[in-house]
Amino acid sequence: GQNIDQPTEMTATEGAIVQINCTYQTSGFNGLFWYQQHAGEAPTFLSYNVLDGLEEKGRFSSFLSRSKGYSYLLLKELQMKDSASYLCAVDLTGANNLFFGTGTRLTVIP
């Protein structure tokens, strides 16, 4: 079977840095995605990793270690609008049928 683990909830302070971890055990791996989902809205794409290492995109960075089945999303200079759920997803077959974790709900406090 497939499994993705993420913390259910996290809280962080405005202006701080937060790291959201994701571990996965899947039968296939063709890359790992991070999506952001504000309450009641559609998920929006944040990042994609297929090779080991860090991908940086503005305030957001994503890291992957394939040997450890581990990824994290790093959010810097947190803003109130970053309060959302962050979804980790693995592309199992390369056909983009994504297997999602249950998501981490991040609350940013003043």
Add this chain to the structure above:
Amino acid sequence: GAGVSQSPSNKVTEKGKDVELRCDPISGHTALYWYRQSLGQGLEFLIYFQGNSAPDKSGLPSDRFSAERTGGSVSTLTIQRTQQEDSAVYLCASSLVLRGAVYNEQFFGPGTRLTVL
């Protein structure tokens, strides 16, 4: 430009009735995906279309669920004899599959919230 649209946005139905959910992908996107998101759960993959064909139907939870896509564009997800456990948000996504692309970003619609009484 217009994003992925879904209709209806909300649907309340009685147990045992059939429902049809519609997805209009971004124009030109060749791939279309259906997911289900239950309360407190992650997105659950249901089915994937490339053009009008569905190479992967592995996620459909039962034979009460079916989907079709016509003209390489609009897709409908049909749930027959709905059950209370079918209550969820049904999300559609589309992507432009480019040969040689490292990845294909999926663009999600706002979802249809289905409530089965």
